[in-house]
Amino acid sequence: MHDTQHKQLIIGAGFVGLGIAQALKAAGIPYDQVDASDDIGGNWHHGVYTTAHIISSKKVTQFTHFPMPAEYPAFPSAQNMVDYLRQFADHFRLQDHIQLGCKVILVRPIAQNRWEVTFDNAEQSVYKGVILCNGHHWCKKFPDLKGRFNGPIWHSKDYRHPDQLQGKRVLVIGGGNSACDIAAEAARVGAKSILSLRESVWFMPKSFAGIPIANLAQPWTPEWLQRLMVHSIIRLTFGSHKSYGLPKPKHRIFAKHPTLNNEVPYYIQHGRIAPKPAVDYLEDDHVHFVDGSIETIDLIVCATGYKVAYPFLPPELQRVNGPIVECYAGSLLSDYKGLYFLGWRQARGGLGSLIAAYGQIFAQLLKLQDQLEIPLGLVFKDLGVALPKTHLSDPQVVFRQLRLLRLSFPWLKRKANQMDKKYAHFENQPIVATPKTKTVTVY
Numbered sequence: 001m002h003d004t005q006h007k008q009l010i011i012g013a014g015f016v017g018l019g020i021a022q023a024l025k026a027a028g029i030p031y032d033q034v035d036a037s038d039d040i041g042g043n044w045h046h047g048v049y050t051t052a053h054i055i056s057s058k059k060v061t062q063f064t065h066f067p068m069p070a071e072y073p074a075f076p077s078a079q080n081m082v083d084y085l086r087q088f089a090d091h092f093r094l095q096d097h098i099q100l101g102c103k104v105i106l107v108r109p110i111a112q113n114r115w116e117v118t119f120d121n122a123e124q125s126v127y128k129g130v131i132l133c134n135g136h137h138w139c140k141k142f143p144d145l146k147g148r149f150n151g152p153i154w155h156s157k158d159y160r161h162p163d164q165l166q167g168k169r170v171l172v173i174g175g176g177n178s179a180c181d182i183a184a185e186a187a188r189v190g191a192k193s194i195l196s197l198r199e200s201v202w203f204m205p206k207s208f209a210g211i212p213i214a215n216l217a218q219p220w221t222p223e224w225l226q227r228l229m230v231h232s233i234i235r236l237t238f239g240s241h242k243s244y245g246l247p248k249p250k251h252r253i254f255a256k257h258p259t260l261n262n263e264v265p266y267y268i269q270h271g272r273i274a275p276k277p278a279v280d281y282l283e284d285d286h287v288h289f290v291d292g293s294i295e296t297i298d299l300i301v302c303a304t305g306y307k308v309a310y311p312f313l314p315p316e317l318q319r320v321n322g323p324i325v326e327c328y329a330g331s332l333l334s335d336y337k338g339l340y341f342l343g344w345r346q347a348r349g350g351l352g353s354l355i356a357a358y359g360q361i362f363a364q365l366l367k368l369q370d371q372l373e374i375p376l377g378l379v380f381k382d383l384g385v386a387l388p389k390t391h392l393s394d395p396q397v398v399f400r401q402l403r404l405l406r407l408s409f410p411w412l413k414r415k416a417n418q419m420d421k422k423y424a425h426f427e428n429q430p431i432v433a434t435p436k437t438k439t440v441t442v443y
C-alpha cells in the first residue's frame, strides 16, 4: 500500500465494514480496507454455523438502498447473507479497495495526527484515520464452571454443523439466539438436549400472523408500546412460562438482547429439550445443576456470548467497559481524532438498515473532522452528550437520533468551529510502541 497518509483505513470487510466502505466511496472519501480472512462477509463467511438463519428479517437486515434478492425468504440463511454481501460489494465496486488475508496487529497514534498501522507480515502504513469494523462476535466468553468434565467443552463459536451433535447427549449453556438454535438442533439429531438457563428469558416468536416480529415496529413506535406489543404476542403464541416448566424472567422485555426462537418452546413441550437452571458443578461425565438434578452429558456447548475487544490497540486506547465502548455519537473519542469504533452496539433490528442510515452521517462527520483540529468527540462531549450506558439499542430510537443529527448538522458544524478556536492547536498524543504494546495483538 502506498501513499496512504491522506486516506482512512477500514479494518474489517464484514457487514459493517462493507456498509461503511460504500458510504465513504459515495461521499468521495479516500480509503483502504483490509480483512484478516480469505474472503469478505465477516461472520457470515467464517463465523456462524452452516444452518444459521438471521433472526432479524430480510426487510430490516438488508441495506435500505440495496434490497436483498426478491427470491430470498423472510429469514435468509447464512449462505444467502454471504451471497448478498458479495453482490453488495460487486455492485458498488468495493473489492478493488479490499486487501484480504491482511491482519492488523497494531494501531497507534504517531506525530502530526497520523496513525501507524502494523500488519501481521510486519509491514507498516500510515493513515489519517482508522475505522474499526472488526466485529463483536469472535472473542469468546466462557462461564466459570466448577469441577472437572471428561468430555469436550466448546463455545458456540466452535459449533459449525449438526453432525457435531449427532447421537450425543448435549448440554447447551445460555439463553440467547445461538443457544436456542444449538439446543433445537441437538433436539433433532442428538441423543439428548439440555438447555441450562441461569435466568429465564423471554422467548419471542420470529413471526406473528406471518409478519416477522422485527418488521412490526414503526419509526414512531415508542419502546413502551413495542414492549407491550411483544408481551401480547408472547402471551398469544407461547402463553406463560409455566406451561414450559420455566420461571417468569426477572428482567423486562428488551432489558437484554431479545431471544427470537419458536423451536425451544416447541421442543420443550415435546420432551426433546429439557430446561434446567444454572450448572452447579461438573463431575466426570455428570453435570450437577443448582436444583440438585444431575444429567449425564457427552458435550457441553457454552453459548455464553462474546467480549467486545480491540486487541490491536495499545492500553491507552482501550475504551471498553464490559459490553460498552466509551465513545461519543456511537464512534468518536474526545481525546484522540482519527480513531472510530463502529459496529460494537447490539441493535435489536437488522444491521443493514442501521448502517445505511449511519454510514451517510458518518461520512459527513469524517469530512467535518477534516476541517477541525480538535477531535469531534470533544465537540459532542462539550455539548453535553453523555457516554453510552448500554450496548443495546432500539433501532427506532437510533433512526430518530440520526434524523435529528442530520437536521441539526449545520448547527453542529457552527458549534464545532467555535469550539475549535477555544481548544486551538490540538494534537493527538503519540503512543510509543513498546514490547508490551505489541503483545496485546493476539487475534
Ligand SMILES: Cc1cc2nc3c(=O)[nH]c(=O)nc-3n(C[C@H](O)[C@H](O)[C@H](O)COP(=O)(O)OP(=O)(O)OC[C@H]3O[C@@H](n4cnc5c(N)ncnc54)[C@H](O)[C@@H]3O)c2cc1C
Pocket (backbone or CB within 6 Å): 011, 012, 013, 014, 015, 016, 017, 018, 034, 035, 036, 037, 041, 042, 043, 044, 047, 048, 049, 052, 053, 054, 055, 056, 057, 061, 102, 103, 104, 105, 133, 134, 135, 136, 137, 177, 178, 312, 343, 349, 350, 351, 352, 443
Ligand atoms: C448466530 C448469529 C446470528 C446472527 N443473526 C443476526 C441477525 O439476524 N441480524 C443481524 O443483523 N445480525 C446478526 N448477527 C450478528 C452478526 O455478527 C452481524 O450481522 C454482522 O456479521 C456483524 O458485522 P461486523 O462487520 O460488525 O462484524 P463481522 O461480521 O464479525 O466482520 C468483522 C471482520 O473484521 C475482520 N477482522 C477482525 N479483526 C481484524 C484484524 N485485526 N485485522 C483485519 N481484519 C480483522 C474479521 O476477519 C471479519 O471479517 C448474528 C450473529 C451470529 C453469531
